Amino acid sequence: MFVSSGDLTAAAVRKGVRIMAISKTEIEKLAKLAKLSFTDEELERFTAEFDEIIAFADTVNQSIEGGTEQIRSVDARMVSFDDLRPDEVVPSLPNDKILSNVEGYNGFFKVERSKK
């Protein structure tokens, strides 16, 4: 979603036209996915702020021939099979370390009931 609308914006910017990179409907959808609720006024404000952020991020696209897709496909940034991690066990962290920043219970993480 970001890549496509971003690319569109970048192309528009090059042509000297400025169109919105993200719509209010998309912000609403994101808010729903993130389980956040906003007033209409807040939504308007966030849409504008998001748009500015994306427009800024899109300057990357303008500085690289072929855009962000190009970055990903550069073969030099690829690892070969032999460079992958060998399947050898290393010791895990002790349970108290794993739980040191949370409220644990009998070795488990404990959170409020969450059911899909």
Added chain:
Amino acid sequence: MNYEIVCGIETHIELATKTKIFCGCTTEFGGEPNTHCCPVCTGQPGSLPILNQKVVEYAIKAGLALNCKINTKSHMDRKNYVYPDLPKAYQISQYDEPLCEKGYIELDSGKRIGITRIHIEEDAGKLIHESGLTYIDYNRSGVPLIEIVSEPDISSAEEAKEYAEKLQLIMRYIGISDCKMQEGSMRCDVNLSLRKPGDPRFGVRTEIKNINSLSFIQKAVMAEAERQADILDAGGTVVQQTMRYDEGTNSVTPMRDKENSDDYRYFPDPDILRFCVDDKKVEEIRESLPELPFDKLKRYMNVLGLSEATAKQIFRYRMVAEFFEDTLAEGASVKNTANLIVVTIFSNMDTEEEKELFAIRISAAQFAALVKLADEKKINIGVAQSTLQKMLESGKPVEEFIKPEDLVGISDEALESLCKEAIDANPEAAANVRNGKDKAINVMFGYIMKKTGGKADIRKAEVLLRKLIRQ
């Protein structure tokens, strides 16, 4: 109204690697909660996942065994969803560049079920919901999985079961997973819709999640097809939903609606570099594949001359097939080896799991020593069976039960006089045989076997007995 079933299956298989997909924590099943964990598999900020080589190798093995094209360049994507079974709020999976694509599994009918893709991904942690709270164990978080997605080519409950059965067998043969459905190392999701025969359009489909046995796959497909047919017959429309199969009531019920949250916003994981596997490596992996199960089955029937029934009993358990072939390599005959496995060894194994494990107390060489005595007709098949049973129970070699002096065969003359003796001792039984009560001959067999300690050749004895009785 008649409908056509359109069904595809997604199968998750846990790979039998030693370590997790992105860190060196053990994949061992169980363990105290959160003891097989590190910053990577608990999603701590700043931790860096590094792809396990074995995972890529195993996934390629699976792809080659399922006739797939292997993508030599591939990358990992983030699949975003907010649920505490994955601490990062995303699962590292593959989206548009899966490792393997476009394969197939051939059913007995010759029909091919297409494999759309096979990709690698991480398993999630385990949640326990109790009295308003959720307890989380991340030991399973990061255990490597492959997801095998079939084309919607399956058109009956029987085909669905056969597809899953064959998939399981092939995966076990190539040694990448134990594929135990009841323990969750193989899990199937069934996608199903109905349409009128000949209609090129697909109907609305539902997805039945996490089916954990082969027979439940068949039952779930039947139950869901019936449920959808009832809705369509009544003029209704099927709702796109995620369903659950309940084996107790043999029914399919909705779990949750397919809602907006299924927008996973995939994007390439910037922490993990794209990777390539060159053609040479793929060929190396191809050469490391064992003979695949259905090639083996054909060979057992066409080259070794086993009956279809016997061949099928042996080939479907990898360990049994290995034991069978090791015994043949020791010089034992095909027929006696196969029969003794199927009749005597299997009679000690009640469950599929026992045959799958095939934990027996004698070696193939010890077994071959016994089979060869039967091959050379030094003992008859009955003695071979009872001796084998003793060997299985004690773990001791054949010499413990059959002494060299027992192996002196019974001469034809001795056998003939024994037969005469048997008839004289049982005049009534002999008269019965003469009068057409054929079963009475068993009395004479019993006599001869008792006198020879089971060593007499029963077929020869039968010919002699019939000849003598007729005289």
